[in-house]
Amino acid sequence: MNPKVETLETENIKPVVSVLVDNSISTKFFNEEEQVTSILKEIKKNSNIQEKFNVELFSFGNTTKVLDSLSFSETQTNISQAIDAVAELNKDRINTTILISDGNQTKGNDYEYLTTKNKVYPIVIGDTTQYQDIQISQLNINNYSYIKNKFPVEALLYYQGKSTVNANFSITKDGRKVFSKTLQFSPSNPTQTVTISLVSNEKGLQYYRASISKISNEKNTKNNSKSFSVEVIDEQTKVLLLSSFLHPDLGAIKKSIESNKQRKVDITLINDKDINFSDYQFYVFYQPNSYFKKVFEKINSNYLLVSGTKTDWSFLNSQQLGGIQKQAINQPEEYSAIYNSSFLTFLQEDLGFNQFPPLRDKFGEIQLKKEGQTLLFQKYAGVETQQPLFTSIESNNQKFAVLFGEGIWKWRAASYSKEQSFESFDKFLGNVTQYLASNKKRKRLEVKAERLYPANAPITVSAFYVDKNYQFDNRASLQLKITNTATKEQKTLPFSLVNNSYQVSVEGLSSGDYSYQVSVANQNIKSYGKFKITDYQIEEQFTNANVKKLNSLALKTNGELFYKNNITELLKKLSDDTSFYTVQKSIIKKQNLIDWKWILFLAVGLLALEWFIRKYYGKI
Known part of the structure; x- marks a missing residue:
């Protein structure tokens, strides 16, 4: 018998007021640093606000962060993301938002049309005078x-x-x-x-x-x-995309490859007899079948093969293409992607491949009879495998890559949904194309940098270095030397190892033209390039605060617009607003009257003590 005891515990949950502070350069441009600091102090010292609300402070610019300190150095302003972030953080609590900003957004969705249940109270900073x-x-x-x-x-x-x-x-x-x-x-x-x-x-x-x-x-x-x-x-790289039927994947592949204007893709059906294969430097074979037999006899160049539910694997196995064999059955299966960070053929970051929709292909075991590198592994029925979903193979001065699954158009759409841009996914297929379209000997050092940077924007240079066996070398010491072409001023920085690449961030460069050199210590291996830093600063393009949009946001969310000289009125309004109230939450906890664990511990302790005493007095 062990009766249970019920205890009732109550918890008071205050409403939350999230204070969002614009930490971008535009605040400094309008000379409002001291004013913003003063507003924050007034909110913090107001006893009515502190008693009624849990006050949470955040700063925002490119992203939203818990407020630690204000630098007013963020190069972009994303107001919509900041409001959404605090709303999601406190979605299960009564909350409201105070937005301290000039209202000039340079990044993200238009905050004027946000849909949020929270009242937003903008505090306008910056010059409100309309200038020519x-x-x-x-x-x-x-x-x-x-x-x-x-x-x-x-x-x-x-x-x-x-x-x-x-x-x-x-x-x-x-x-x-x-x-x-x-x-x-x-x-x-x-x-x-x-x-x-x-x-x-x-x-x-x-x-x-x-x-x-x-x-x-x-x-x-x-x-x-x-x-x-x-x-x-x-010159332009011409790509032939060959298929026996039409599919949405064809358009997605064409658009991704042609996002780089150095490349042109022709989509052709296999029954077209007027194909001049010598016009192309690279080929994409989409779900080949026996009609491709004559094509494979003519082609001795690099290619990308995409399989799917209509692929004739019996035919492909007989062709011995790249040493790839698949014992496929006529049963479709969905395969999700697992990113392999050890992939070394070319530098490719994880786009969140594991979050992309699954691809469809015929079920069967894949065998690679030649050594290759796998970028993506298969996951199906919730099981992660070592079967390739995307792999590359080099053999006899020829390069191949195989994507085992159709539906890549869904990947491109998912990438856009995630980032509001096709850029990341298009770069992925661009990297594949660049690797396969080039017949040049692979370089041991590859460097990536932008060619144009706005003023005060973060400058990141990444490098990929392999040893003589073309295996990634994490023991190397890489250096970046940057030279201002006008002043000849130089800056030398070491790279840091980040996963399977080397990266360096550069700060403090003034606007102008720069050349750079990346070198490997104790190796005669170097890479050269150039970039330009413009004096264009997007946060300094505004002449005044955007009162109209801030007021529209306030009205849409049932809040109210305030100016920097009437903060007291805002705080009084929040204190008197009865829609913000403390919620009392009751929790019933059940506990056994007899806790057998403690009784057992006590019994063992007493028996041990008895044994020790008897042993001490020689009774044992």
Whole structure:
């Protein structure tokens, strides 16, 4: 018999007020650092707020973080992500949000149209005066062009003011003007779109600068210019995508590969007899069957093979392609991806492959009769295996890669859903294409860096180094030497080992042109490149706070807009608002009246004590 005792415990759960502080450069640009600090102090010292709410402080810029200290150095502002983050954090509690910001967002979804159940109370910081201003709001350009060809540049220009003004829009290269046009703006015609076609005369990376002239009484001229770059190439990689039927995967593969303008993809059905295979440097064979027999007899180049539920594995096994065999049965199976961080063929980061939808292929065991590298392993029926989902093989100066499954179009869609961009997934297929399309001997040192960086943006350079056997070498010592081409000032930094690559972050570089050299200690192996840091700072492109959007956000969430000089009114409103109340939560705990574990412990202790006493007095 062991009766149970019930105890009732109560817990008071206060409502939460989440204070979001804009930690971006724009706060410093408007000289509001002290004002923001003062607002925070006033919130912290208000006894009514502290008594009624649990106050949680956060800073936001590129991302949202628990407030530790304020630097006002974030290079982007994502207001929508910050509001969503605190709403999700306290979704099971009564909560509200105080937003301290100038309302100028540079990244993320438009916060004006957010759907949230929480009341949002914006506190406006920054200059609310409307100034006359003209700016380049956006530049649309192609990143690549071909030698002696024309490439388009589209400039979107915006004017804010009450009078009619004239301004000159121009584009320069190396200080030489290559385009100029005078435009007229007025309150009734505040926007202009200028489309230009420029000729690419020089091969390689070319930098340009677009500018709009200053108008009278203009306060902010930092948004009057933007730099852009174009890589001019003199040849193009042509890819043949061959299939016996139409499938959504074909379009996804074509779009991903052609996201790099150096590549062109032709989709052709196998029954087309007018295929000139010599026109292509790389091939994608989609779900081959016996109709591909003559094609495989002609091809002696690198290729990517994609299998699926309509693949004829009996035919492929007879062809001995790359030493790949699959004992397939006519039963479809879904395979999820497991990323292999030890993959060494080329540098490929994890895109969250394990979160992508599964691919479909015929069920069966895969055998690799030649040595290869597997980037993705198969997972099916919840079981992780060592069977390849994506693998690469090199044999007799020929390269192959195989994706065992159809439905890659879903991966591209999932990547976009996750990041609101196809860029990461397109880079993945771009890396595959670059590896397979090149017949050059593999380099032991590969370096990746952007070619154009905005001012104050983080500069990260990554490197991939292998030994003489082309195995990743984590013992190497790599150095980055950066040289300012104008001042000849140099900066040398060591790389750090991060998973299966080397990385270095560079800070404190002023705007200008730079060349860099990556070298391996005690090895005569070096890689060279260049990049440009522009003086364009997106957080300094605004002339005033965006009161209109902040007020719209407040009204939509049943909150209210406040200015920095009436914080006391905001705090009183929150204190008096009866919709924010403390919830009392009762918890009934059941506990055994007799705790057998303690009784057993006590009994063992007493018996041990008795034995020790008897032993001491010689009774045993």
